[in-house]
Amino acid sequence: MRSLPTTARVYVCVVVAIGLALCAAAVAHTTASWRDFLVLAVLFWVADSAYVDTRLKFFSVSTGFPLALSAVLLLDPWAAGALCMVGAITYAKARPWFKRLFNGSQMAISAFLSGLLYSALPGAPGAGFTDARFPDCLPAVLVAGVAFFVLNNFFVAYVIKLSAGVSLLSVWWGGFGELAFSTFGYGMIGLIMAVLWTGGVGPVAALLVLAPLLIARWAFQQYGEQHKAYEATVASLIRAVETKDYYTRGHSERVAKASVMLAEQLGMREDRLEMLHYAGMLHDVGKLGVPTKLLQKTGPLDDAEFDSIKLHPTRGVEMVNGIAFLSEAMLGIRHHHERVDGLGYPDGLAGEQIPEFARIIAVADAFDSMTSTRSYRSARSVTAAIDELKRWAGTQFDTRMVNALVEAVEARGWDANVEPTEEVIDPSVLVIRDHDDPAGEIAAFGPTPYQRSPYYDDVQAQVS
Amino acid sequence: MTTHASLSANTLVRRFVVTVVSVGCVVALGFTLARGVVRPDVVAAFVGLIAVGELLQVRLPGDRPAAPIAASAAVGYALLFAVGGQPVSQPIAQVACVVALGVAVGSAVQLLAGRRPRSAVVARRVVAAIVAGLVFRATAPRNLATLRVSQYKEDLRWVALLMVAVVALTGIVDLALAAFVRSSGRRVAFGWMLRDEIGAGAGLWAAVGATGVLMALATPSMKLYALPIFCVPLLLTQFAFRRFAAIRTTYRQTIRSLSRVAEVGGYVEAGHAHRVSSLAVAVGREMGLSESEITNLEYAALLHDIGQLSLTDPIPGGSTLVVAPVERRRVAELGADVIKTTGVLDRVADIVARQADPYRRHREAPDESLPIESRIIKAVSAYDDLVGESQGPETTADALERLRLGMAYEYDPAVVETLTRIVAA
Numbered sequence: 001m002r003s004l005p006t007t008a009r010v011y012v013c014v015v016v017a018i019g020l021a022l023c024a025a026a027v028a029h030t031t032a033s034w035r036d037f038l039v040l041a042v043l044f045w046v047a048d049s050a051y052v053d054t055r056l057k058f059f060s061v062s063t064g065f066p067l068a069l070s071a072v073l074l075l076d077p078w079a080a081g082a083l084c085m086v087g088a089i090t091y092a093k094a095r096p097w098f099k100r101l102f103n104g105s106q107m108a109i110s111a112f113l114s115g116l117l118y119s120a121l122p123g124a125p126g127a128g129f130t131d132a133r134f135p136d137c138l139p140a141v142l143v144a145g146v147a148f149f150v151l152n153n154f155f156v157a158y159v160i161k162l163s164a165g166v167s168l169l170s171v172w173w174g175g176f177g178e179l180a181f182s183t184f185g186y187g188m189i190g191l192i193m194a195v196l197w198t199g200g201v202g203p204v205a206a207l208l209v210l211a212p213l214l215i216a217r218w219a220f221q222q223y224g225e226q227h228k229a230y231e232a233t234v235a236s237l238i239r240a241v242e243t244k245d246y247y248t249r250g251h252s253e254r255v256a257k258a259s260v261m262l263a264e265q266l267g268m269r270e271d272r273l274e275m276l277h278y279a280g281m282l283h284d285v286g287k288l289g290v291p292t293k294l295l296q297k298t299g300p301l302d303d304a305e306f307d308s309i310k311l312h313p314t315r316g317v318e319m320v321n322g323i324a325f326l327s328e329a330m331l332g333i334r335h336h337h338e339r340v341d342g343l344g345y346p347d348g349l350a351g352e353q354i355p356e357f358a359r360i361i362a363v364a365d366a367f368d369s370m371t372s373t374r375s376y377r378s379a380r381s382v383t384a385a386i387d388e389l390k391r392w393a394g395t396q397f398d399t400r401m402v403n404a405l406v407e408a409v410e411a412r413g414w415d416a417n418v419e420p421t422e423e424v425i426d427p428s429v430l431v432i433r434d435h436d437d438p439a440g441e442i443a444a445f446g447p448t449p450y451q452r453s454p455y456y457d458d459v460q461a462q463v464s
Numbered sequence: 465m466t467t468h469a470s471l472s473a474n475t476l477v478r479r480f481v482v483t484v485v486s487v488g489c490v491v492a493l494g495f496t497l498a499r500g501v502v503r504p505d506v507v508a509a510f511v512g513l514i515a516v517g518e519l520l521q522v523r524l525p526g527d528r529p530a531a532p533i534a535a536s537a538a539v540g541y542a543l544l545f546a547v548g549g550q551p552v553s554q555p556i557a558q559v560a561c562v563v564a565l566g567v568a569v570g571s572a573v574q575l576l577a578g579r580r581p582r583s584a585v586v587a588r589r590v591v592a593a594i595v596a597g598l599v600f601r602a603t604a605p606r607n608l609a610t611l612r613v614s615q616y617k618e619d620l621r622w623v624a625l626l627m628v629a630v631v632a633l634t635g636i637v638d639l640a641l642a643a644f645v646r647s648s649g650r651r652v653a654f655g656w657m658l659r660d661e662i663g664a665g666a667g668l669w670a671a672v673g674a675t676g677v678l679m680a681l682a683t684p685s686m687k688l689y690a691l692p693i694f695c696v697p698l699l700l701t702q703f704a705f706r707r708f709a710a711i712r713t714t715y716r717q718t719i720r721s722l723s724r725v726a727e728v729g730g731y732v733e734a735g736h737a738h739r740v741s742s743l744a745v746a747v748g749r750e751m752g753l754s755e756s757e758i759t760n761l762e763y764a765a766l767l768h769d770i771g772q773l774s775l776t777d778p779i780p781g782g783s784t785l786v787v788a789p790v791e792r793r794r795v796a797e798l799g800a801d802v803i804k805t806t807g808v809l810d811r812v813a814d815i816v817a818r819q820a821d822p823y824r825r826h827r828e829a830p831d832e833s834l835p836i837e838s839r840i841i842k843a844v845s846a847y848d849d850l851v852g853e854s855q856g857p858e859t860t861a862d863a864l865e866r867l868r869l870g871m872a873y874e875y876d877p878a879v880v881e882t883l884t885r886i887v888a889a
Contacts, residue, residue, distance in 0.1 A: 134548075134689045185700040188693050192682055199685045200613075200620035208624070208681075211674035212701055215667055219704035226711045229808040230718070236805040237722045240773055288725050322721045325714040 008162035012102050015155060019105025022112055023082045032079035040071050041086045043206045047213060063213045065152075065183050067206075068111055069145055069190030073129050074197055077115025081108040106155035110148050118144035129198045145187045149180065189213060238281055241288055248284070251368055256280030258364035258405065259357075261412060265404040272328070279332035279357050280364060286316025286333070310345045313337055332357030336365060339396045351398075359398040363389060363405050366397070371416040382414050477648040478584040481641070485587040488594075489564040492557040502554040506547055509688050511566040513537040513695070518570020518581070522705040524664055528642075529585055532672050532705075533698050534570065537691075538563045538589050539634065539676025540683075542597035543627055545604070546613050548687035553609035556597045563593040584645050588638055596634040596676075600627065613684045624681055631673035639665055653752070660754045671701055716762075723766035725773065732769045736848055741765035743886070744837075744844045750882045751836070761837040764815035768841050771799025771816070792820040815841065823876045830876075839876040843867060843883055846875070860887055 004012065030037075048064025071080040084107035118124055124140035125132040157171040189209050196205035238252045259280040260273055268276070290309055301309070317334045320326055335349060335358030342350030344362075354362075370385040380388070386406050393402040501507060517534025524530050542559050546552055554562075567589055571581040603626060607616070639661045647657035675698055682690040723737040744765040748758050772795055800817035803809050818838040824830040850863035864884050871877045 132685065134686045138689070182700050182703075185696040188696045191693065192678055192686075192690075195682050195685050196624075196678070199681070200617035201624045201681055202621045204621050204624045204628075205678075205681070208628070208674045208678050212671040212697055215671035216697075216701040216704050218667060219701065219708050223704065223708040223711055226708065226715065229806075230711060230715050232808055233715070233806040234718060234722075236802065236807075237725070237770075239805065240770060240802040241725055243774055285722075285725070319724055320718075320721045323714060323717040325710070325717070 004163050005165075008159060011159060011162055012098060015109065015159075016098075016101050016105045019081075019085055019101075019108045022078075022108050023085045026078035026082035030076055030078040030082070032075040037075060037079055037083060039203050039206070040067065040074065041083050043067050043210070044071065044083060045086070047210060063186070063217050065149075066186050066188075066190035066193065066209070066213065068107060069148060069187050070193040070197070072111055072115045072118060072144060072148060073141065073191065073194040075115075077112045077119065080115045081112030084108040084111045102159065103156075107152060110151035110155065113151055114144050114148035117147050129194045132195060132198070141191055145184065145190075149183055149187070153179075186213065186216070234278065234281055238285070241285060248372075251372065252281050252284060254368045254372075255283060255361065255364045258367055258414070259360050261408040262360050262364060262401060262405040265408040265411075266400075275326065275329050276332065276357055276360065278326055279329035280361055282316065282320055282326075282329065283333050283336050283361050283365065284312065284316065285319055286312035286314065288315075288319070290315075310337070314346050328355075328357060331355035332361050334358070336361040338362070340398050341395045344396075354398075359401050363397050363401045366392075367405060367409075371414070379416060382409065382416055474645075474648055478645055481645060482583045482587045485564075485590050489560055489590060492560040492564070495557040496555070496561045499555070499557075502558060503547065503552050506544070506552060506554075506688065507558070507562055509691055510537055510541045510562050511569065513691055514541075514563060514566025515569035515573070518567055518586075519573060520699070520702060522702055523709045524668065524705070528664055529582060530665070530668055530705075531570075531589070532668060532675075532702055533695060534566065535589055535592065535672045536675040536679065536694070536698060537566070538593040539596050539631060539673060540679030540694075542593040543600050543630070543676060543680035544683060545608050545623075545680065546684040549613045549684060551609055551611060551613075556594065556601060559597040560590060560594050563590050588641055591641060592634050592638045595637050596630055599633060600630045603630070620681070624677065627677040627680060628673075631677055635666070635669040635673055639669065656752065656754070664755060668705070719763050719766050723770070726769045732772060733849075733852065736845075737766050737769060740768065740841065740845050740848050743848065743883070744840050746886050747840050747844060747879060747882050748837070750886060751840075751878070753836070757837065760811045760815060761840060763809065764812045764819070764837055765841050765844070767803055767812065768799065768816050768819055768845060769795070770802050771795040771797065773802070774798040789820065796820040819845070822874050823871075824873055826873065836876075836879075839879050843875045843879045846870075847883060847887075 044064050044067040047067050068080070068084050071083045075083065085104045118140060121140040121143055123136045123138075124144075125137050153172075157168055160166065160171050161168050189212065193205055193209045196208075197203075235253060239249075242249050242252065256277045257280070260277050263273055263276050287309075290312055313334050313336060317330050320333065321330060332355060335344075335347065335354050338344035338347065338349045338354045338358055339362075340351050340354065340359070342348050344354075367385055367389060370380045370388055371382055373379045386409065389397060389402045389405065393399040514534045514537045517531050517537055520533055521529050521531045541554075541562055544552060544554070567586050571586055574581045604623065605616075605619070608623065613620075640658055642665070643654060643658040643661040646661070647654045675694060679690060679694050682694070686693070720738070720741075723741070726732045727734045727736065741762050745758055745762050748761045753761060796817055796819050800813040803813040803816055815835050815837040818834055819841045821831065821834055821838065821842075823834070823839060823842075847863050847867060850866055851859050864880075864887065867875055867880050867883070871880050
C-alpha cells in the first residue's frame with residue numbers, strides 16, 4: 001500500500017469503503033435465499049481463485065466473471081454485490097491484502113450497478129430468472145453483461161493509471177481487446193448457468209459449467225509455460241552460438257533488450273514487440289556461417305574477408321526461415337546492416353525502404369557494440385555512444401530511431417556490458433573493421449571526409 | 465518407409481473402422497428416410513453446427529486433430545430430449561445420420577479448401593455420438609421422450625447426472641478406439657497407447673462432454689438459441705488451445721532451425737541433424753515410444769551435435785564416428801551442458817549426454833540406465849555418418865553391415881534391427 005502514490009491510495013480507500021458499505025447494506029436489503037447465495041459464492045470463489053497470467057501487460061483473466069454474471073442474473077443486485085466481495089477477499093494469497101480488498105470491492109460495486117441496470121431493462125425476467133423467455137430476455141442480459149465488464153475494467157484501469165502514471169488509453173491498448181473478447185465470451189457461460197439453475201438442474205449445472213472454464217484455463221496456462229520454455233531455449237541456444245566469440249557474449253540478448261526499449265518508446269504494439277525481441281536475439285545467428293578464425297581474427301581484415309562477414313544477415317535468414325512465426329523478424333535480421341543513405345548491405349536499401357525492425361535493430365546493435373568491450377578497444381561510455389549515434393543519424397541510422405533510443409536510455413538507463421574489461425587488452429591487437437561498429441562500418445565503403453567519424457581517426461592513429 | 469509391412473497393417477485397421485462406420489451410416493440413413501425425419505429444423509441446426517465445427521480444428525500434442533465444437537454438438541444432439549419445452553424423440557439412426565451428414569459436409573468443404581480430413585478421426589466422431597445416444601436411451605427414464613419439460617422439472621438434476629455419466633463413458637470408449645487404431649499393427653501394447661491417449665485427450669474430452677451435456681440441458685428452455693450462445697465460449701477454448709498448439713509448433717521449428725547451427729558453422733555435414741532426427745523418430749515410433757518420449761527423442765536427435773560448437777576446430781567432415789570415443793563423449797557432454805542451460809530440456813540433455821555410451825561394455829551386462837533414446841540416436845547417427853547423402857542400396861547395405869558388426873557392444877541389437885527394417889522398406 002505504501003508503494004502507491006497518494007492519489008491512488010485515496011482512490012483505493014474510497015472504492016473499498018463503498019464496497020464494504022454496500023455489503024453491510026446488502027444484509028438488510030437482500031431478498032435472495034441464503035442457500036442460493038452460499039452455493040454461488042462457493043463456486044465463484046473456486047473459479048475466481050483460478051486466475052491466469054495471460055501475458056497481457058496489466059490484466060490477468062479471472063474465470064470468476066461468468067459466475068459473477070450469473071449471480072447478477074439469479075440474485076438481486078445487493079446479493080450479487082455482496083457475493084463478489086465474499087469471493088474476492090478470500091482468494092489468491094499471493095496478492096497483497098489491499099489489492100484483494102480493492103478487487104473484491106470494485107467487483108461488488110460493478111455487480112451491484114449492473115444488477116440495478118439489468119432489473120430496470122425491458123424484457124428482463126423477474127428475480128431468479130424464473131420466467132426467462134428466449135430470445136426476449138437476451139438484449140437485457142447482454143446489456144447487463146457489457147455494463148458489468150466495462151465498469152469492472154474501468155475501476156481496474158483507473159487504479160493502474162493512478163499508480164503507474166500511464167494514460168487510460170495505453171492501459172486499454174495493452175490487450176484490452178483480447179480481454180474483452182474472452183471475458184465476454186466466457187460471460188455467456190454465466191447466462192447458460194442461470195438458465196440451467198432455474199430450469200431444474202440446480203447446482204449440478206455449476207459443476208458442468210466449471211469444466212469448460214477450467215479446461216480453457218489449463219490451455220492458457222500451458223501456453224504460458226510453453227512460451228517461457230521457448231524464450232529460455234532460444235536464449236540459451238543463442239548463448240551457445242556466442243561462445244564462438246568471447247567478446248560478443250551477451251550481445252544478442254542486449255540488442256534484443258535495447259530494440260524493445262526503443263520500440264516501446266515508439267509505442268509499438270505488444271505482439272510486434274515480442275517479434276522484435278526475437279529478431280534482436282537472432283540478428284547475428286548467421287555469423288555462425290562465418291569461419292571462426294575471421295570472427296576472432298586479430299589483424300585487419302582484407303576485402304574478401306569482409307565480404308564473407310557481410311553475408312551473415314542473409315545466412316541468418318536462411319537459418320531461421322523454417323520458423324513460420326518469425327515472418328516479420330526475418331526482415332529485421334536480413335536488413336539490420338542497411339543504412340538509411342543506401343550504402344549498407346546486403347541489398348543497399350535506403351530510408352523508408354528499410355523495414356522498421358531492421359532500422360531499430362541497426363541502432364540497438366551499434367549502441368551495444370560501442371558500449372561493450374571488443375578485442376581491439378575498451379568500451380565507450382553510454383554518453384559517448386549516444387553522441388556517436390547522433391552523429392550518424394540521417395546517414396547510417398534513422399534519426400527517429402536514434403532519438404527514440406536516446407530517450408529510452410535517458411528515461412530508463414542502460415546497464416552496459418563491461419565484463420571483459422578485466423581482461424588485458426593488447427593494444428597492438430586491432431581490428432579496424434568491426435562489422436557492428438559505425439566507425440568500423442564506414443571503412444568498408446572507403447571513407448570520404450564527411451562520412452568519416454572522428455573515432456575512425458582515433459583508430460587510424462593507434463595503428464600508426 | 466511408406467510401404468512398410470506393419471504400417472500398412474495399421475492403415476488396414478483405419479480403413480476397416482471407416483468402412484464399418486460408413487456402411488452403418490448408409491443403413492441408418494435408409495431407416496431414417498423410411499420412418500420420416502423428426503424435427504427437421506433441429507436437424508438442420510445441428511448439421512450446420514457440426515459442419516462448421518469440423519472446419520474449426522485444433523491440433524493437440526502428438527499430431528492429434530480435434531474439433532471441439534463439432535464433437536460437442538454431436539454429443540449434444542445425441543443427448544437432446546426437448547426443444548423449447550416440447551419433447552423431441554429422434555431415433556438413434558437419425559442421430560447417426562445427422563452427425564455423419566454434418567461431418568461429411570464439413571469434410572467436403574475442407575477437401576475443397578485443399579485440406580485432407582483424417583477419415584479415422586472423423587469416423588470416431590460418429591461412433592462417439594452413437595455410443596452416447598444408445599447408452600442414454602437405454603438408461604434415461606422412459607417418459608422423458610413424451611412428457612413436457614414442466615412436468616418433470618424437479619427430476620432434471622438426475623437427468624443431468626445421468627448425462628454426465630454417459631458422457632464420461634463415451635469419452636473412455638472414444639479414447640480407447642483412438643488407442644486401438646493407433647496401436648494396431650505396431651509393436652505397441654494397447655494399454656500403453658490408451659494411457660498416452662487419455663493423457664493427451666482427456667482434458668479436452670471433459671470440456672467437450674460437459675458442453676454437450678449443457679447443450680442438451682439448455683435447449684429445452686433456450687430453444688435453438690442455445691447453439692450460437694454455446695459456440696462463443698467453445699470458440700474461446702479453441703482459441704486458447706490453438707495458441708498452445710502454435711507455440712508448440714514454433715518451438716519445434718526453432719529447435720529444427722537452430723539444430724543447423726553446427727552445420728552452418730561447418731562442424732557437421734549439411735542436413736545431418738535433420739536426417740538423423742526423422743530416422744530416429746521413425747525408429748522410435750516403431751519401437752513404441754510414447755508421444756512425449758518421441759518429442760524428446762526428436763529434439764535430442766536434432767541437437768545431438770550441438771556440443772561440437774564448443775570445439776575450436778571442426779572435426780574433419782563433421783563425423784563423430786571417425787574420432788576417438790573420448791572425443792565423442794566430450795562432444796556429447798558439451799552438448800548436454802548447452803541444452804541443460806535452457807532449464808526446460810533436462811530430459812533431452814540427459815539423452816544427448818549419453819549418446820556416445822556403448823550398449824554394453826566388455827564382459828558386462830547391457831547398461832539398464834542407458835536411455836532407449838540415446839541408443840537410438842547412437843545407431844542412427846552412426847548410420848547417417850556412414851551413408852551420408854548418398855542413399856544408394858550398396859552404401860546402405862554396407863552401413864547396416866557395419867552397425868551389425870558393432871551390435872555386440874556398441875549398438876543395441878533391437879535398435880539396429882528396427883533401423884534395418886525401416887531402411888530396407
